[in-house]
Amino acid sequence: MSKEKQFVKEITPQSEDFSRWYIDVIKKADLMSYSPVRGCIVFKPDSYEIWENIQRELDARFKETGHRNAYFPIFIPESFFNKEKEHVEGFNPELPWVTEAGGEKLEERLAIRPTSETMIGHMYAEWINSYRDLPLLINQWANVVRWEKRTQPFLRTSEFLWQEGHTAHEDEADARRETMQMLETYRDFAENFLAIPVIVGQKTPSEKFAGAVDTYSIEAMMKDGKAVQAGTSHYLGTNFAVAFDIKYLDRENQHQFCHTTSWGVSTRLIGALIMVHGDDRGLALPPKVAPTQVIMIPIGPPKTREQVVGRVDELFAQLKQAGVRVKVDDRPDQSPGWKFNEYEMRGVPIRVELGPRDMENGQVVLVSRISGEKKIVKQENFVEEVQNMLAEIHQQMYDRAKQFRDDNFTSVDSLDEFKAFLEQQRGFALAGWCGSDACEAQVKDETGATSRNIPFEPSEHKKTCLVCGESAKHTVVFGRAY
Amino acid sequence: MSKEKQFVKEITPQSEDFSRWYIDVIKKADLMSYSPVRGCIVFKPDSYEIWENIQRELDARFKETGHRNAYFPIFIPESFFNKEKEHVEGFNPELPWVTEAGGEKLEERLAIRPTSETMIGHMYAEWINSYRDLPLLINQWANVVRWEKRTQPFLRTSEFLWQEGHTAHEDEADARRETMQMLETYRDFAENFLAIPVIVGQKTPSEKFAGAVDTYSIEAMMKDGKAVQAGTSHYLGTNFAVAFDIKYLDRENQHQFCHTTSWGVSTRLIGALIMVHGDDRGLALPPKVAPTQVIMIPIGPPKTREQVVGRVDELFAQLKQAGVRVKVDDRPDQSPGWKFNEYEMRGVPIRVELGPRDMENGQVVLVSRISGEKKIVKQENFVEEVQNMLAEIHQQMYDRAKQFRDDNFTSVDSLDEFKAFLEQQRGFALAGWCGSDACEAQVKDETGATSRNIPFEPSEHKKTCLVCGESAKHTVVFGRAY
The missing domain is CATH 3.30.930.10 (Bira Bifunctional Protein; Domain 2)
Structure with a gap:
């Protein structure tokens, strides 16, 4: 460390x-x-x-x-x-x-x-x-x-x-x-x-x-x-x-x-x-870009350890063969709980747990970093189940991000309305703009928000400039930016 | 151009x-x-x-x-x-x-x-x-x-x-x-x-x-x-x-x-x-590192052109599928002869020619950039034959480079001998060296050659320093360098 x-x-x-x-x-x-x-x-x-x-x-x-x-x-x-x-x-x-x-x-x-x-x-x-x-x-x-x-x-x-x-x-x-x-x-x-x-x-x-x-x-x-x-x-x-x-x-x-x-x-x-x-637990990486897509953690007491690790290694090989970026953490000096937190914090999309009872039942546990969902699957379907879950996680992450954006996206008709919005919450505003540099600058001066772009597909076409009230040339997305 | x-x-x-x-x-x-x-x-x-x-x-x-x-x-x-x-x-x-x-x-x-x-x-x-x-x-x-x-x-x-x-x-x-x-x-x-x-x-x-x-x-x-x-x-x-x-x-x-x-x-x-x-015709790239490993050139008169190009495209797809880096040059405004020279100059390891007679005979012609060998092969064995020829070309290129090096590698016992060698031809010399900076510097001053390294596996162990004649500590490769 x-x-x-x-x-x-x-x-x-x-x-x-x-x-x-x-x-x-x-x-x-x-x-x-x-x-x-x-x-x-x-x-x-x-x-x-x-x-x-x-x-x-x-x-x-x-x-x-x-x-x-x-x-x-x-x-x-x-x-x-x-x-x-x-x-x-x-x-x-x-x-x-x-x-x-x-x-x-x-x-x-x-x-x-x-x-x-x-x-x-x-x-x-x-x-x-x-x-x-x-x-x-x-x-x-x-x-x-x-x-x-x-x-x-x-x-x-x-x-x-x-x-x-x-x-x-x-x-x-x-x-x-x-x-x-x-x-x-x-x-x-x-x-x-x-x-x-x-x-x-x-x-x-x-x-x-x-x-x-x-x-x-x-x-x-x-x-x-x-x-x-x-x-x-x-x-x-x-x-x-x-x-x-x-x-x-x-x-x-x-x-x-x-x-x-x-x-x-x-x-x-x-x-x-x-x-x-990301969230309060740490990173959350979308599966396609995540360096490690799946972390496999053997669990259970020392006496079954060798057997469990052996099976984990076999499943690991299957996943790797299928092109999944997978790692095993079989360090004996760290507890499973510590590892769960660690890889959640590092944003690994799927955690795989395998213990002695899973061995008996021919199953394996998949846990999603995003939804927290625990899915118990048959070992014979392991690769397919992992690939499906990776695809689901991608979609969930996209949907969540889109929902968040929609929830924090308003439409305003005046600068005052925009200011009021920004006092309540952070986010973007759709607004009409007359096309003058002066009005654009005034938005920035008074709100700290800049024009992000003139979207190709705005949810609505605004009629008047949020600053001067004149006829709008464009519908613009405004927001504070990094 | x-x-x-x-x-x-x-x-x-x-x-x-x-x-x-x-x-x-x-x-x-x-x-x-x-x-x-x-x-x-x-x-x-x-x-x-x-x-x-x-x-x-x-x-x-x-x-x-x-x-x-x-x-x-x-x-x-x-x-x-x-x-x-x-x-x-x-x-x-x-x-x-x-x-x-x-x-x-x-x-x-x-x-x-x-x-x-x-x-x-x-x-x-x-x-x-x-x-x-x-x-x-x-x-x-x-x-x-x-x-x-x-x-x-x-x-x-x-x-x-x-x-x-x-x-x-x-x-x-x-x-x-x-x-x-x-x-x-x-x-x-x-x-x-x-x-x-x-x-x-x-x-x-x-x-x-x-x-x-x-x-x-x-x-x-x-x-x-x-x-x-x-x-x-x-x-x-x-x-x-x-x-x-x-x-x-x-x-x-x-x-x-x-x-x-x-x-x-x-x-x-x-x-x-x-x-x-490289040689006097231009670049010659070893297959594993060559951006284009195979260039395919359709030949023959305009009336059979469409048919020939069609077959070339099929063979192209097979090679590409097999992971070979292949291109087709079917530009009608350049002659096959011009293209042959062009891709030889650019060092493409294999040229593939296909004309109407090859179509009739179900064959295709492979030409090696290195040996100039023309090999007529069955279209059904095309991918395998190309892969074999690529492997052969790699080996030939390595062998030739090794032969060239061996031919231009001498062993000398004195600075005069080394100088005489360098007047006759360019190349490396194996020589004994006492270990002193002064002797090494003298070699450089008088020949322009520097010590390249002390090889792990010299062809022989030299006994005396090429400059001072004292007992040699190391056997060194000397050569002029870029």
Whole structure:
């Protein structure tokens, strides 16, 4: 047990202090350590393995849709940022700069990438000649750095891990099709892999990516009612193509600028997983992303121990063979009760208990981390029963998260109504918006809530702006956000 | 086709100019681009996919032996380097420094990691309390930066990708066992996955890792007779444990320093693959690591085209189903001859041709990239024949590389003899060495060759030092190196 872990005796209840609950859980479940570098955390094996599962699944989805991975330098010359005005304004305040290397002062400062549109734009200009080179569909798995003022483990760290897709297309239609395809990939992944229901929509201009024409996002609600932007997809128009001279010869032998896109998700998904599904007992991991899906614990007195452990090992082998991520904890120096708590706290979806009486009856006990349901099943149906329960747990976790979101989602007609809602409870509000930056800013000033996105499928279309009362251009989801 | 590629019309023959051959091949096969940042390259999809295959295989081997992945910050406070004297001396000249971030000058400069012993040492000190926490077996996949004076694509770049294993143990015996286990993992991987024969041995003190007690390496011979150090494994003793206070309570409740190890391979393996196996026709990739193992090319006149392509697609599906990485090139606007050259240049191990006559005869033609052998096989045995040929090709590539190395490996008794050898041909020499730094340095000064390692299994044990003629302490492999 690590020194850090020992400091967390009990997990603070969510209702008492959600932020402390969050830190308690990630410490006690051994997911991360603070590092000696400001805002940087260490991803310990139990959180990194969640990230590996996310990577494996997304990477397969990217490749199925024709993307390939590549790797671009982490260093970006200062002059690159100055080529796209909005981009430099958006990112400059957060950049770390390398000014010396190899014992010498550099002629030009090098930024550590906060995102790679500029470097990749520069390379694409070199690579792309003709329409035959398009579309160019590349993804990068990488570390990026944004020197944030306020950091929070997983959700906002100075250095984080992510993937960034960067594609170049012949025209707007194809680039927009790609932008939407990747947004849909993220939605499907969030809901069907992470069991996190998300709101899909377009960012308002003030919230869009620095340098994008349009930004789309998926937004998730945490158990404290706050939002996490869980993935974004940007249609960049010809902004970066013009800045970096990404041109191609079209079918009529004319030079045209490419239309580009970019899209990404990051290790903040780990934070979202914890805050969407966790409870006062600790982590609760959806089966598809959980490093360990099933923990098997032999029980009973020492005299039957060897026999029980032998049978557990056989059942373990069956599960493993079937592709289930399963572990056995047969340590004799920890009690079953201690182990039950431990693996509940670590969020393992299913606990399997096997004792001497189960041996006699040819049965085995499955316990769901989510519902607490105890299911006694025949050993001969073990693998199938486990697989069914894993599927059920995924669905239950999704349904619960969706129910929670629906319960904390209101519709308001005025700023006062929104403020009153936020005093009662935390959550999102659907509201009309006239489209002016001023009204959007006023919502933020008075409530701390920002526009999350303009949902594609709002439950209703609002008629008037919640601030000025003028005719609404859009129906917007507002919420406080991480 | 990229602009860069167009500049390489023909590949320079290896015998004419090996360095130009290397650059021509990697350009023409579209493996990399130079970036605008000094010494940094872009890993284009075809080289990155080689790295992904390396990663997948090694990662599985690391996990099988009980290691887990984690991720540590890329930034290392300057003070950390000063804690281990040899380490700082070894790496300081190559460090890039972040001095400003978020609009402010930093109080302490942050190095970009050249390797992570210091950061991980700091964290291990926090994590490890008792012998129950040991061994701690962690690996990291990451980018690292060394501001090298001379760079060469893949082999030596300012930023590169690698894995670094870092483990902590109760005692020297266990740490040394780990060091040797990982060295053996690398040897087996190099030989049985990359088809690269390697010399396994210990580095001399002057060539060991900065801060290690003992460094072990696997060394490969390129087709120009030069060496590439393809992997290293270090026993670090208690050097980093003392510097970072990595202590544990032993079974007698006494504080003890841990014994630690580290070990790594990097994207330079891609360069080694190219230089060990490539030839004047271009790349030649060993089947297990090749992104595309089989390219299928339908041939024959337009009137039978549809039928032929239909059959190719069926056979393609069979291969894919069997887990072979296969592609079809049925572009009608490129001739079969052009395609044959193209995929030979790109190093695809097997070409499959299918034309109307093959259709009639129920056969298909397999062509080996390595031997040029054309094998006509029955379509009903297609998958099995391909799998057999892939296995044969692996073995042939290994055997050829081994034969080449043996042909360019001499044994010398004096420096003059070694010099004479190097004037005749390039290659390695086995020689006795008295153990003095001065004699080792003299070999380097006069020949440009360095000690590669002290092989565990030399073909003979040399009696006298090649320089001073005194009694030899070790039998050493010398060679010029990348």
